[in-house]
Amino acid sequence: MNRRTFLLRIGGTTLAVPAVLVMAACGGGDDDGADSGGQAQFSVSSSGQDHVHQIFIQCSELDAGGNVTYTSTTADAHNHEVILTGDELAMIGAGSTVTKTTTSLHTHTWSIIKPSLAC
DSSP states (O other), rough: OOHHHHHHHHHHHHHHHHEEEEHHHHSSSSGGGGOTTTTTEEEEOOTTTTSSSEEEGGGGGGSSSEEEEEOOBBBBOOOEEOOOOOOHHHHHHHHOEEEEEEEEOOOEEEEEEEOOOOO
């Protein structure tokens, strides 16, 4: 194999791998529970303190209309509850950012925005 052939093959691989990763991230067919936008849920991480928590928001909850209470993942042997109102969930669904602060035990700030590949 000469240098030109080698470089052409590597270039094709460089283009193919990211395409496969994007297809995998968007989910499979209609059987995976995802909306037409891709992922059926997304995660949000907190900021503050010396550790991080996550909550997972289902796309179907963005237009449910009522309040939803999320329990975060456990870090440093505790978790937090994040309560989002129906109006806040609708705002997130429409692409706005909603900021919440949890103060149980200590403060964590949550900047919640729906990723472009979700829902």
